[in-house]
Amino acid sequence: MAKVVELPSIAKINKSQGKISAQLTQALREAVQSGDLQPGDPLPSSRELAQTLGVARGTIIEAYDQLLAEGVFDSQPRTGTYVSHALVKTSGIQHSSKENKPNSIPLTKSARSYAKVLDEFKPLPHVPFAVSVPVGRTQPSDIWRKFGNKYRSRGAGVPSGYGEPQGVLSLRIAIADYVRRSRSVHCEPEQIVITPGIQQSLYICSQILFEAKDEVWIEDPAYRGTTAIFEHTVQNIRMVRVPVDEEGIQVETGIRFSKNARAAFVTPSHQYPLGMPMSLARRTALLAWAKQQNAWIIEDDYDSELRYNGQPFPSLQGMAPDQVIYLGTFSKVLFPSLRLGYAVLPKELVASFCGLRVLIDRHPPAADQHVLAAFIQEGYLERHIRRTRNVYAEVREYIIGLIEKYIPQELAWLQPGDQGMHMVLWL
Incomplete structure (x- = not known):
């Protein structure tokens, strides 16, 4: 079967409207002028194009x-015909002036809002001490590559169709065991949904948990990814900013501001951005409020693995599995580009969560899930976390020493915290 040539610029040729060769000449000339064809682009052979158009x-x-x-064209023996390299790339010069004019269709309020989000959440630059970006010494390149190659070597045995929206079962089993041992999270694999990370999990929670005019508690200060969701994507839901202190979110203040709030979004293990853990008294008070009001707690546990002194508090989810939605990620301990996280949900929320997830991106990449499952099951994740923790502890102590040596306390006060990938310097 002859190869079908894809050349959209010749679609307007009409055999009933004059000489075909003249129409084709003009169509190809305009394609070069508009930038649809660029210098060096190969042209189909005369035989292929004749078959495509059904002409001699x-x-x-x-x-x-x-x-x-x-x-306009050049031709060389055995290389075919192509757009002349002598032409200057046009990049659509013939219609650029028109394209630069504002579209007559005005952007909606939501379109303008999302454009601002894109500008605000640009990727972090590759510079030393970029917040939440793992350093080179902590990346598991060789082991990860080994598992990836092993998975790909299975060839035809590798799943190639659409995957399960909830995520690969082997990874959910591995995560259920891992969070039980490391974070006292009580769940079955059926309660876990694999996501691209905490950001998507937060977004889905914001869409499925609330009705119009509901109020939600948000820590003040808070992770910007959470507040941006409620500012830009959720209609008629009011954020109630509840201050934090050295013990975490001030539950009594939250009750005073909005006793009947439908949920609280919190970072209890390592408050973002200030760094303190939520005290046991505050955890108990928060869960008591949630139980009394039949409210949800969304627990963002973004970097609890990286604790340098003492033992972490157990998760809120382990204290109240039916009221806490637990969100985790592998971005901090592995690498952000992996884009794999997870949500541990009360059973009644799993179908709703997965349903919205299907509409967003159907399912997470299957290959990376299988690799991560093996990485966890064979013990490499926990070994990697121990090594990473040691590297960051060393860097942390070095930075603290430099700050204490060169910056007088009357100018700046360091709040290092006991875990995570950043510290807070008060000026």
Whole structure:
């Protein structure tokens, strides 16, 4: 079967409207002028193009010869015909002035809002001490590559169709065991949904948990990814900013501000951005409020693995599995580009969570899930976390020493915290 040539610029040729070769010559000339064809682009052979258009080959040769004579095309023996390299790349010059004019269709309020989000959440620069970006010494390149190669070597045995929206079962089993041992999270694999990370999990929670005019507690200060969701994507839901102190979110203040709030979004293990853990008294008070009000707690446990002194508090989810939605990620301990996290949900929320997830991106990449499952099951994740923790502890102590040596306390006060990938310097 002859190869079908894809050349959209010739679609307007009409056999009933005059000489075909002249129409083709003009269409190809305009394609070069508009930038649809760029210098060096190869042209289909005269035989292929003739078969595509259903015309005589001589018609194509006539059009090509005309453009060769004009210097628009070049031709070399055994290399075929192509757009002349002598032409300057146009990038659509012939219609650029029109394209630069504002579209007559105005952008909606939501379109303008999302454009601001894109500008605000640009990727972090590759510079030393970028917040939440793992350093090179902590990346598990060799082991990860080994598992990836092993998975790909299975060839035909590798799943190639659409995957399960909830995520690969082997990874959910591995995560259920891991969070039970490391964070006292009580769940079954059926309660876990694999996501691209905490950001998507927060977004889905914001869409499925609330009705119009509901109020939600948000820590003040808070992770910007959480507040941006409620500012830009959720209609008629009011954020109630509840201050934090050295014990975490001030539950009594939250009750005073909005006793009947439908949920609280918190970072109890390592408050973001200030760094303190939520005290046991505050955890108990928060869960008591949630139980009394039948409210949800969304627990963002973004970097609890990286604790340098003492033992971490157990998760809120382990204290109240039916009221806490537990969100975790592998971005901090592995690498952000992996884009794999998870949500541990009360059973009644799993179908709703997965349903919205299907509409967003159907399912997470299967290959990375299988690799991560093996990485966890064979013990490499916990070994990697121990090594990473040691590296960051060393860097942390070094930075603290430099700050204490060169910055007087009357100018700045360091709040290092006991875990995580950043410290707070108060000026």
